[in-house]
Amino acid sequence: MNRPLLGRISSFLFAFAAIGYGLFFAWAAVRFPIDRLLPAFHWEFALKKGFLLFVEYLIPLCAAAIAVAVSLAGSSAMARAAGTPPQPFSRIAGSTIVTFILLAVAYAVLAEGVAPGVRRRLSDMEHRSSLAREFLSRAEKAGRDGDWAGRRDALALYLEIDKGNRVVTAQKLEAEAEASARKPPAPKPVRREEPPQNVDAASLVERAKYYFDREDWFSAHYYASRAATIDPRRKDAPGLAAQAWEKITGAAASLKDRQARQLYQEKLGAYTLLLANDPVAAYYRFLELAARYPKDPDIQEYLAESAKAMKGIAFFREEIEGMDSLPGTREILFINANGKDFTEAVLIGKMVEANRKGTYLFDIEAVRYRPTGEVLWHLSAPYGKLEATADGGRAILLRCVDRGDRSGQNGPRYLSGSRPAAERNMLPITPTTEELAALRIDGGGAAGMGLPGLWRLRERLASFGMQRESLETEIVMKAFMPLAFLVLAFLSLSFGWAFRARYLGRPPLFAILFIPLVPVAAALASLLYVHAHRIVLGFVVLAFGLTAALIVGAAISLVLLAVALALTAGQAT
Amino acid sequence: MIPSAEVKEPLKLPFLFLFILLCVLAILSALNLLFTWGMYESGAHRFAFGYALARLPRSGFEVMLPSVVLSLLLLGMRMARRPFSRFLGLLICLAVSYAALVNGMIWLRALGQKSRPPQAAAVQYFRPAGFTPVGRVLLSVRSVEGNSLDGVLLVDPAQKSARFSVFPEAKAAFSDDEVSVTFPGARPLRLAGKPGLRPGAIFEPDRFTALFLRDFGVLTADFERLLAGSLPEFFAACFALLFLCTASFVFLRASRWPLLNILLLALAVRGYALLWHVLSVSLAPVIARVVTDRLLVRMFPSAAMAALGIVLLLVDILFIPVDRWKQVEES
Numbered sequence: 001m002n003r004p005l006l007g008r009i010s011s012f013l014f015a016f017a018a019i020g021y022g023l024f025f026a027w028a029a030v031r032f033p034i035d036r037l038l039p040a041f042h043w044e045f046a047l048k049k050g051f052l053l054f055v056e057y058l059i060p061l062c063a064a065a066i067a068v069a070v071s072l073a074g075s076s077a078m079a080r081a082a083g084t085p086p087q088p089f090s091r092i093a094g095s096t097i098v099t100f101i102l103l104a105v106a107y108a109v110l111a112e113g114v115a116p117g118v119r120r121r122l123s124d125m126e127h128r129s130s131l132a133r134e135f136l137s138r139a140e141k142a143g144r145d146g147d148w149a150g151r152r153d154a155l156a157l158y159l160e161i162d163k164g165n166r167v168v169t170a171q172k173l174e175a176e177a178e179a180s181a182r183k184p185p186a187p188k189p190v191r192r193e194e195p196p197q198n199v200d201a202a203s204l205v206e207r208a209k210y211y212f213d214r215e216d217w218f219s220a221h222y223y224a225s226r227a228a229t230i231d232p233r234r235k236d237a238p239g240l241a242a243q244a245w246e247k248i249t250g251a252a253a254s255l256k257d258r259q260a261r262q263l264y265q266e267k268l269g270a271y272t273l274l275l276a277n278d279p280v281a282a283y284y285r286f287l288e289l290a291a292r293y294p295k296d297p298d299i300q301e302y303l304a305e306s307a308k309a310m311k312g313i314a315f316f317r318e319e320i321e322g323m324d325s326l327p328g329t330r331e332i333l334f335i336n337a338n339g340k341d342f343t344e345a346v347l348i349g350k351m352v353e354a355n356r357k358g359t360y361l362f363d364i365e366a367v368r369y370r371p372t373g374e375v376l377w378h379l380s381a382p383y384g385k386l387e388a389t390a391d392g393g394r395a396i397l398l399r400c401v402d403r404g405d406r407s408g409q410n411g412p413r414y415l416s417g418s419r420p421a422a423e424r425n426m427l428p429i430t431p432t433t434e435e436l437a438a439l440r441i442d443g444g445g446a447a448g449m450g451l452p453g454l455w456r457l458r459e460r461l462a463s464f465g466m467q468r469e470s471l472e473t474e475i476v477m478k479a480f481m482p483l484a485f486l487v488l489a490f491l492s493l494s495f496g497w498a499f500r501a502r503y504l505g506r507p508p509l510f511a512i513l514f515i516p517l518v519p520v521a522a523a524l525a526s527l528l529y530v531h532a533h534r535i536v537l538g539f540v541v542l543a544f545g546l547t548a549a550l551i552v553g554a555a556i557s558l559v560l561l562a563v564a565l566a567l568t569a570g571q572a573t
Numbered sequence: 574m575i576p577s578a579e580v581k582e583p584l585k586l587p588f589l590f591l592f593i594l595l596c597v598l599a600i601l602s603a604l605n606l607l608f609t610w611g612m613y614e615s616g617a618h619r620f621a622f623g624y625a626l627a628r629l630p631r632s633g634f635e636v637m638l639p640s641v642v643l644s645l646l647l648l649g650m651r652m653a654r655r656p657f658s659r660f661l662g663l664l665i666c667l668a669v670s671y672a673a674l675v676n677g678m679i680w681l682r683a684l685g686q687k688s689r690p691p692q693a694a695a696v697q698y699f700r701p702a703g704f705t706p707v708g709r710v711l712l713s714v715r716s717v718e719g720n721s722l723d724g725v726l727l728v729d730p731a732q733k734s735a736r737f738s739v740f741p742e743a744k745a746a747f748s749d750d751e752v753s754v755t756f757p758g759a760r761p762l763r764l765a766g767k768p769g770l771r772p773g774a775i776f777e778p779d780r781f782t783a784l785f786l787r788d789f790g791v792l793t794a795d796f797e798r799l800l801a802g803s804l805p806e807f808f809a810a811c812f813a814l815l816f817l818c819t820a821s822f823v824f825l826r827a828s829r830w831p832l833l834n835i836l837l838l839a840l841a842v843r844g845y846a847l848l849w850h851v852l853s854v855s856l857a858p859v860i861a862r863v864v865t866d867r868l869l870v871r872m873f874p875s876a877a878m879a880a881l882g883i884v885l886l887l888v889d890i891l892f893i894p895v896d897r898w899k900q901v902e903e904s
Contacts, residue, residue, distance in 0.1 A: 538776050543620045
């Protein structure tokens with residue numbers, strides 16, 4: 001009995017896919033890069049790497065499966081009932097053609113939808129492994145130095161990555177016990193409540209009047225000044241601020257108690273810093289005052305106000321704690337600005353996108369230089385936070401401050417040159433977070449992107465220093481791979497049928513043993529076919545541009561598809 | 574009486590081979606031409622018909638050998654479908670392919686010598702406002718003129734700090750597979766490395782295709798060296814390779830499953846290119862130590878190919894039934 005061709009092809013496709021994935025999985029498991037990844041990632045790596053290899057070689061696998069299935073179908077076809085007329089091949093293969101089209105769609109979904117995410121996950125795994133090893137060596141060093149709390153913290157960070165590691169868990173428990181035996185537990189830091197935000201000018205003036213009536217001159221001046229800044233057209237706000245300022249300066253002289261006068265002067269000094277747009281200095285001044293006068297409501301209020309005013313200028317260190325152990329994009333390099341008089345380049349060691357908290361950057365370096373090679377400025381900063389600017393752009397805040405310790409500040413270090421004081425702690429950048437993720441030095445960012453993303457960002461990515469032509473070639477190749485899949489599937493169908501086996505029954509063991517060689521030969525042929533495509537399309541991109549390449553690619557694919565279909569239809573019964 | 578089909582097919586075979594060869598040669602030459610322009614010349618000048626015409630003989634020469642081998646394979650496929658006497662087939666294939674390869678390489682080389690070989694220029698690799706990898710560092714330039722680079726930013730991601738360095742100018746130089754950049758100044762700096770260069774990213778083959786192209790590249794380069802050095806050695810090498818390829822038609826009769834036979838033949842031919850690479854490059858120093866005669870050292874890969882061909886021929890004579898093809902046809 002002749003099994004329907006589609007059924008035979010389907011079972012061979014399934015068998016080849018299952019065996020192929022199994023082999024790729026085994027290969028990835030055996031070739032696990034123990035020097036780059038934690039043993040905890042072994043099986044996940046094997047699953048994901050195996051999947052990527054499977055997608056990479058899916059075309060030859062399918063081509064081989066189809067060719068073998070069809071070529072072996074011939075032997076059973078000959079055993080049809082005597083007197084039955086042979087069916088035309090085109091009729092036998094009708095439903096198979098529809099299946100090939102569906103398979104090509106499935107291939108496109110796997111290659112462009114699923115594989116980029118898996119690739120990113122593998123890259124994250126590698127980075128997290130290197131971090132975990134760094135935490136482990138940090139813990140070992142802390143242990144040697146007798147810093148048990150430090151050892152405990154480093155091991156805790158390690159366990160965030162390698163959760164099930166029993167040895168390290170035991171080491172952490174031991175470090176915890178040692179740390180608690182040697183030092184009393186530190187009081188938990190009390191989080192200060194952030195003041196309310198986003199108040200319009202009219203309500204600020206109302207608030208200023210309210211405080212003015214109650215003789216709270218600082219608050220009245222502060223809110224009136226803010227109202228004047230928000231809406232310069234208001235005439236009442238500057239007047240109210242001037243009146244309040246007069247009262248503030250007059251009030252110092254009226255105080256008779258020396259201590260009260262000194263406190264007042266100190267508050268005024270800190271307040272002046274806040275007004276002078278130096279909220280970080282004001283914050284630390286108010287923090288010192290709050291430590292000495294914890295019950296003073298003015299100090300508490302302006303401590304909160306300065307913390308609020310710091311937003312957009314600096315960020316708190318606690319925000320980035322633990323962030324470097326999270327997965328992120330590494331080694332980002334781009335041309336930030338390329339003007340007639342200067343070029344600006346930025347290199348970022350790592351970017352972590354923590355959805356609710358924001359986007360944090362590590363190990364930042366930037367340089368601006370003239371065409372003559374003269375460096376205008378060159379800065380480096382250990383941490384940064386990506387913030388939206390008032391004009392709708394983006395900037396990296398380079399100043400990181402400690403909530404309770406003035407000495408715990410990190411800011412940009414200017415290796416040469418400098419920038420105006422107002423700009424020193426901030427670096428405006430052009431790319432968005434999505435674009436930054438694509439600008440990896442190793443090109444993995446763009447390679448890991450799907451076709452829609454690559455198409456949308458191609459112009460912008462090229463302006464940041466990526467090679468436009470290679471991006472465009474990648475786009476054209478990605479667009480035509482499903483068609484290449486289809487063409488090779490049809491060619492395999494006709495090739496398999498043209499050279500079908502001459503066995504009257506099941507093929508002998510010798511032939512079955514050699515079947516694994518078929519995918520190897522199919523891989524050789526299909527990879528050469530894809531490379532020839534790459535040469536033609538790469539040439540058209542270089543010579544005539546992306547649009548021409550898309551037209552040529554479509555034309556070539558259609559011609560080859562027509563040839564493949566004609567060969568399929570022209571096969572003998 | 575001999576059936577007419579058996580008489581006609583051997584007569585058709587040389588013409589068929591030449592037709593296949595011309596088609597394959599045209600396709601591969603065109604691909605080689607597009608690749609060469611894109612890889613080495615696209616930065617310096619636009620693609621023009623004159624350039625294509627001048628470059629075509631050289632491209633033809635560079636793909637002549639793989640074209641002949643591929644044509645033999647395709648002819649093998651034809652012979653698998655319409656079999657006739659194996660020795661007659663072997664003789665016809667060997668004679669026609671040998672004549673085509675020897676003449677093709679000699680004439681195309683002579684014609685190709687008139688065209689200017691592709692010369693690497695800085696503009697090909699360093700485009701303003703882009704990053705070009707050179708070894709483990711990256712360079713970005715403001716402008717390029719000849720091999721002079723102006724306003725050069727050097728990025729060394731492996732450094733712990735100060736990963737950017739800026740230089741007013743630099744000079745680029747190119748060798749076969751390396752680019753070197755020299756930064757003048759009080760403390761001159763020279764960088765050299767494998768160029769992970771711009772066109773390289775466009776035409777970069779996957780790892781298996783890269784090995785395939787490497788092996789056939791070595792084969793063609795060795796044949797060109799023999800052709801330039803000594804014609805008898807070149808003739809011998811051509812004969813050895815084609816003898817092995819035609820003797821490999823034994824694979825076409827290995828089973829009664831033509832698809833498997835053809836794929837085995839294709840893999841075998843791929844293996845021969847790898848074997849040549851191993852003998853000519855990887856094992857060359859060992860062979861040079863063991864074999865003292867210089868002629869033998871030069872001809873060692875050819876001799877190995879011929880020996881392997883004889884083994885395959887013996888296998889064909891001794892183990893493959895004479896009527897295997899007849900069985901296939903009858904079945």
